[in-house]
Amino acid sequence: MTDPVGTFCLVLHSHLPWLARHGRWPVGEEWLYQSWAHAYLPVVDVLGRLAAEGRRDLLTLGVTPVLAAQLDDPHCLRGMHDWLGGWLLRAHGAAPRLPGLAVREHRAATAALAVFEERWRHGGSPVLRDLAGSHAVELLGGPATHPFAPLLDDTVRAFALDAGLTDHTRRFGHRPAGIWAPECGYAPGMETGYAAAGVERFLVDGPALHGDTALLRPVGDSGVLAAGRDLDVTYRVWSPRAGYPGGPDYRDFHTFDHPSGLKPSRVTGRHVAPHDKQPYDPVRAAAAVARDAADFVRVVRERLACIRGRLGRPGLVVAAFDTELFGHWWHEGPAWLEAVLRALPAAGVRVTTLRGAMDAGLVGGPVTLPESSWGLGKDWNVWAGDAVADLVALGGTVQRDLVTSAAGTSSRARDPLRDALAEQALLALSSDWAFMVSHDSAADYARGRARSHADRVAQLSRLLAAGDRAAAATAVASWEPGPFGHVDARRLGRPRPTAGLRPR
Template sequence: MSRRAPGELALVLHTHLPYLRHHGVWPVGEEWLFQAWGTSWLPVTRLLEELAGEGRREVVTLGVTPMVAHQVADQRLADDLGTWLGGQVWRSEEQRWHDRVPDDVRALSSFYWRRFSGLLAYHEDVQRRGGLLAVWAQLQDAGVLELLGGPATHPYLPLQTDPALIDAQLADGLASHARWAGGSPRGIWAPEMGYRPRGRVADATAAATAVDAHGTPTLPRTGPELPGLEEHYAAHGISHVLVDAPTLIQAAGGRERDWTVRPDPAAPGTPESVVHDGVLIGDSDVTAYARDLSVAYHVWSPTAGYPGNVWYRDLYATGGYGLHPSWRVTDRSLPPDRKATYEPDRAAAQTLIDAEHLRGVLHGVLDDRPGELVVAAYDTELFGHWWFEGVEWLGALVRAVADDPTLTTTTVASRRERRPPTRRLELPESSWGFAKGHASWVTDQTRPMWQELRRAEAAARRALAGGRGPSGARVQVARELALLASSDWPFMVTRGNSPGYAAERVADHADQLHRLCHAIERDAVDDAEVAAIAARDDAPADVTALLAALDPAGTGAAR
């Protein structure tokens, strides 16, 4: 008797932060990096090594952007992370002797001491073995995970107006990935899951002609017809990308809806069921895989998810100086000073309940679809940082699915190789942002950022034309332009996440670029000034393709 093909779960984690090295310490700069690295990337990696030791394979698809790879490879940052983790251990001691909190809060000091001293020891072990990049590459070689790459500085590609710069961002980002991972990635997590088909580009520098009830702008189109993003991906050897569910559902004829609400599982044969396998984009060989919101939103959504359970730790109930967050969610309507004390054992028990619940959800979706796929995609930072217990939940889920004879985990690359897609669709312009369009990156408040980016592109082309300027200055102009293009800056303004910091970063990179361009044009480059700027902004490390795009008739540049 033949067995039913198991339903497949592709867990996809997106490991990304903007370039934060030497750009502030607290609360947004390097503190943000250390929080993500120390409480998410490290414990997730430790979990993956534990699962590898248990013989688990094809556990997750792990996206690592070039900006993350550059920063975790930096020895000074790695040393400072050790100091930061040591500081968390010391904070546990402060909590032990704190005289203004209840005894049960002080008692949590031992829990935190064990947690952070363990992370510090693991960090030191990882560094002895070559750092996170070496461990991630080894896990890929062992078949535990698939590594995804991405463009050099995570630009929002649907609104980029220069195809040469899109290609350059991809070329330099993929080359960077190949140097540490041992080969170019087959797949990428496109920044913000953004997609644009062939056609003219929406002009983010212009006022919207209309804005719908969700804040999605209708923008005038500018310039000539450009290739669809899949054409760029194909040219760089990319075989698969991640998009959001509405991108495929709308392409398949599904209706518009409130995408902040978790949908019911799609009935077989409906447009919504398109998310249960890959789709070839247009006439290309590039496959799009979409996250299934009916599953993914149980974990994290704009309105709900497991992290809001009453037993989980509340990240924002900090209690003040000298304390770790030591209160649980309790009731989301309560202010922080009325929350109940965190109970680690009850929270740990809840992770098992929630992992089992999602296994049941997967059965509800996949039991009528033998051999089909659910993609559950999240920022890696969710696990351990935003959701304190998330790593434990992730481990419980992977083990539960792997031990279930009718379910299995897979990487996206493995799925594509074993089950090559045959369906083709023309995809709409889209993202995973609010209302699934450009609303998270384009508003009246962010328009000056897009205008500054266009001015900087024009200034860089003028200054570098014909190979002008010494190599160091040329490289630094390309770096500043690439850093200016990061999708994080408009997102932080639009979504209210440290908008002042984002505005400062845009102004800073633009100022550096224009100073360098003016110096090149006047033939008055100060090598010491260039070296000082480069010491602060040393990413991307290799901008060969970016320089060639900015000055196609010039001399290019060495690394």
């Protein structure tokens, strides 16, 4: 067999904010259950099937701690089981009006229920641990609640990362050496904190490396490697303007049969009104999957051939996507994913994980990275712009309350009240709230969530400062359970100066 033309790394980033007991629909637990049913179940099924064939190092899978907590949470597990049963009932109800759609959805719901009851009923961690243990995937960790780390004080940033890495270790049995930096957010100097936490590699968007993403790159003299997302390849699938999921033969995400909530139409055309869209045809969709998978393999191979010609050695292509694209947003995404993972090796492309790329020596010279993210404009504006100035200010207050509260204890024992304050602070600092406001997507819900968690932090901070532990305990007892019982406020250590909080 000839040497591979180069190496391809697929990175999937699985994340949702903490939704348990915080609304149901249109924003809340429904979001979790849809993503679980239509993306997490089928994607893991694809990976499990390929692993059973003896395939290894298929892709790098990021699962944020706050999502992993929900996949293990008894309340969410019960809710997911109920949701799958509701999906089956909705399929039954659609049969008189849409018999073809009802049959397809009945089969899909039945299969999902069987998989969930057989493998997921006791939580997602055992399922993902099996995939990692079979070396099918490399699991990435990250900060606990997916905060936009460049806006965090160094002390809070280190605390959030430590809480996330600790959670990963508890669920999956190992401390991860790679992380998904939330929103691919980076500020100069963050690599020092990564190195101190034992992180060896993280993701940035391609423009942070000026598009030169053909090798992993050490950041300064830290020894920590940055993997850059190749946008020319990634945007072939999903871009702000184009990509395979918008093809006319794929199922349309936005068009509903309102009585059942099912999706009966194909995209048909980008400017076709919902009532004019054509019925979904699985045969046409399968042909589109085969065509687009072959196109992607061609694009990757051609990209790697160009890199090899430029470098004089085999190089690397990293394509990174939200996991929720595959099945939730793009119904046919899991089938496309399986087709690509089967076809790339046959086309002379080595498929591996970020760890595998590092072990293979696909590492270039050191780089200096600028402030960056994978948001619109590739800067910090989505999370720090004028539209979210109130949330930035709120986050600053939350951080100061958190650091001040942690400094207020001299006990060697854990303090459950300060731990509860720390958990609420982490939830308030989630990057999702600013993202949703900047994109005008359930902005009221996002602002309400950020403020509710911040208000709890402020309330508890005041009560603890006043020495009123009885009232503080009463307040905490009235809150719904959170994701991280292991959060230990003592791990904040001695507070550093908060001058690092940068006005925006």
